[in-house]
Amino acid sequence: MGIAVSKFGAAAFTGSSAMLTEGVHSVVDSSNQLLLLWGRKAARRPADQFHPFGYGRELYFWSFVVAVLVFALGAGVSVYEGIIHILEPEEAVSPYVAYAVLGIAFLLEGGSTLEAFKEFRTSKGKLSWVQAIRRSKDPPTFIVLLENGAAMAGILVAAVGLALSQVTDNPFFDGAASVVIGGILGFTAFVLAYESKALLIGEAADPDIIAGLRTLVGGKSGVTAVGEVLTVHSSPDQITAMISVDFDDEQSARDVERLVWTIEREAAERFPLVRRLFIRPRGSPPGLEVEPNGSVAEPN
Structure with a gap:
């Protein structure tokens, strides 16, 4: 949430569309983490007469909700904001503030992504990355990894778009960066939704x-x-x-x-x-x- 506040501040100060969409992305990420934490807690409830097999699939439900939020709030807002910025260009002011915020965000996101990478690499064993994601029965492990990876990719795209806008003196590239970030989030949301849906409707054991x-x-x-x-x-x-x-x-x-x-x-x-x-x-x-x-x- 701290990263989100800094991105929104930088967007307001510089007028960067890519920075604004990055702020929205960070808010969505933070909200998703809370939903996954709640899903884990709810899934631990013991079985009762109404749910004799327990509440384990609560985790799968909230994982699917996370995928929907990534698509609707993350990808949707990013593409919309990018198109608006392309149609109505706005010159960026003091882009170096945005570079500083993006640099700090990249380091913080990188630390989180590295931890998620190590954890998932240990759990996947000899399986390939794609096989491990498809066979995983614990959505938060790959959701955190994919979301963090998408966040780092988005930061790099925002920086490139801002730099191109500064070098060419054309704000089009800043708006285009927002659209690209939306595409990255849309693809990530599709993967998350596909895997979460399979678990939600019932998936066989290994x-x-x-x-x-x-x-x-x-x-x-x-x-x-x-x-x-x-x-x-x-x-x-x-x-x-x-x-x-x-x-x-x-x-x-x-x-x-x-x-x-x-x-x-x-x-x-x-x-x-x-x-x-x-x-x-x-x-x-x-x-x-x-x-x-x-x-x-x-x-x-």
């Missing part, structure tokens, strides 16, 4: 966890086949899993119950993110056989 659950269940004596393994993230650290299992028909009901209990206990130990595991016994109709992948096939 393929390694799904494969691990299938191997765990399929390796148990008394299990003849494993069918569907359905998973969904209710929050970044909570997975609900449902597995269709064909048990050996020679077992008693008590043996099956004991086997299910063993599977649930071992799954909880090996996969802490799997908070709920539902196992559905599945048998084959008379005259049919269950394949190892869980499909039912007619005998030859």
Whole structure:
């Protein structure tokens, strides 16, 4: 918010359109951080009779709201202000004040971006950056990284636009910089909205966890086949899993119950993110056989 106030002050003093849009961008960023903090807090509420799976998706909802705000307030205002400035040019006064503010903002944003970069690099492991963002179930980790990256890019664009306006004595470049900043924010908002929407409507667990659950269940004596393994993230650290299992028909009901209990206990130990595991016994109709992948096939 301090950076936003300084940018607005510089915009009022210099008349720079790019500085004004940068101020709006900083306000949006600050508001988004508050929304993400609230989302994290709300997501920790325990399950109740109205929400038996908990409130974990609150975080995904507020992450989507953040993406909408970046697009509407960040990109929309930037493009609008840039077009107005292009149509009605206004000479910048004392642009060196704007350079000083942009320089300080770049250093502060750079420190925050570096911390977000280190945290995300550690969490992504061997995945590429694109794969890590697409597979991430914790939106704030990549939202902060992308927003800070967009903020630093916007600062550089604002500085270039201001410099070109000063060198050429043409305020067009300052307005054009605002439009470019709006484009950067619009692209960032699209990525954030796309990833947040996927989590909001329900996204499966990591393929390694799904494969691990299938191997765990399929390796148990008394299990003849494993069918569907359905998973969904209710929050970044909570997975609900449902597995269709064909048990050996020679077992008693008590043996099956004991086997299910063993599977649930071992799954909880090996996969802490799997908070709920539902196992559905599945048998084959008379005259049919269950394949190892869980499909039912007619005998030859």
